[in-house]
Amino acid sequence: MLGILGGMGPMATVDFMGKIVRNTPASCDQDHIQMVVCSATDVPDRTAAILGHGADPFPAMLNALRRLELSGATRIAIPCNTAHHWYGALQAETSVPIIHIVDAVTEALAQRRTSxxxxxxxxxxxxxxxxxxxxxxxxxxxxxxxxxTAQAEVMRAIRLVKAGLNEEAAGILGREAEALAARGCSHIAMACTEIPLALAALDSDVGAALLDPTDLLAQACVRSFLAAPQEMVREVA
Structure with missing residues (x-):
């Protein structure tokens, strides 16, 4: 069973679950991966903590991890890029493998043999x-x-997405993605789980260069379970 340590933010967690389903080769309900989700919306702001002016989010994340363990999770995914700052500390607290979002991006880059x-x-x-x-x-x-200055605009756009103002955020993020492409980046990681929600339908030349780490993490999770098919078996009444 896949455990999802989510709630950072809530809509990004729902988006990630959808990507798990869409990336699973299935012809019926029973072919899909079992999931248990802890939408831990009580986790304090991760960026504020890293920058030294917010509460430590680790205790709340650890509490959510324990809930997933008790629910029977055999793999764990965290659909929040910033939360991976505590990846090592969380993995040290559990024997359940936590699939790292940046490792999923690295695998995709290696396959594409890109710059x-x-x-x-x-x-x-x-x-x-x-x-x-x-x-x-x-x-x-x-x-x-x-x-x-551009990074401040990225943060403003992320806050707009959290407030449900995706269209306004898309304009900002599209411009910043184009600026990175102009600096020689062959691919651009939408490395906050809110960003793909805004740029999902970006209609510009840079759109083809965008990588969605949330989707790549979902793919890595699916591959992990397909490699251990016994974990996908359902009991049929």
């Missing part, structure tokens, strides 16, 4: 913590992030 330069649109917390920069550098990739 080693990746643009990253993300929260201030994800950028400041180096979540993408550090993990991708270990695999030979370089990351390009927006300059300070």
């Amino acid at each position: 080693p330069t990746l643009g990253v649109l993300a929260t201030d917390g994800t950028v400041h913590a180096g979540i993408y920069q550090q993990r991708l550098a270990e695999r030979g990739y370089a990351c390009v992030v927006p300059a300070a």
Whole structure:
């Protein structure tokens, strides 16, 4: 059973569940992956904590992790990029494998045999913590992030998505994606789970360069379960 440590934010969690379903090769209900979700909306703001002016979100995330363990999860996914700052601390607390979102992106880049330069649109917390920069550098990739003024616009757009103003956010994010492409990025990671919600239907040349880490994480989860088909077996009454 896939455990989803979600609620960061709630709509991004729903989006991730849909991507799990769409990426699963299934012809009937029983072919799909069992999922249990903890929409832990009580987790304090991750970016605020990383920047040193917010409460520590780890205790709330650990509490959600324990709920998923008790529910029988055999794999765990966290559809929040910034929350992966605590990936190591969470994995140290459980024997259940947590599938890392950046590893899913790395697999996709390797398959595409693309340029080693990746643009990253993300929260201030994800950028400041180096979540993408550090993990991708270990695999030979370089990351390009927006300059300070542009990064402030990315954060404004992310807040707009959380408020349900996706159309307004799309205009901002589309411009920043184009700016990263102009700086030589062959692909651009929408490295906040809110960003794909706004850019899902981006109609521009840069649209083909966008990578959706949420969708790539969903694909990695599906591959993990397909490699262990006994975990997908249902009891039939």
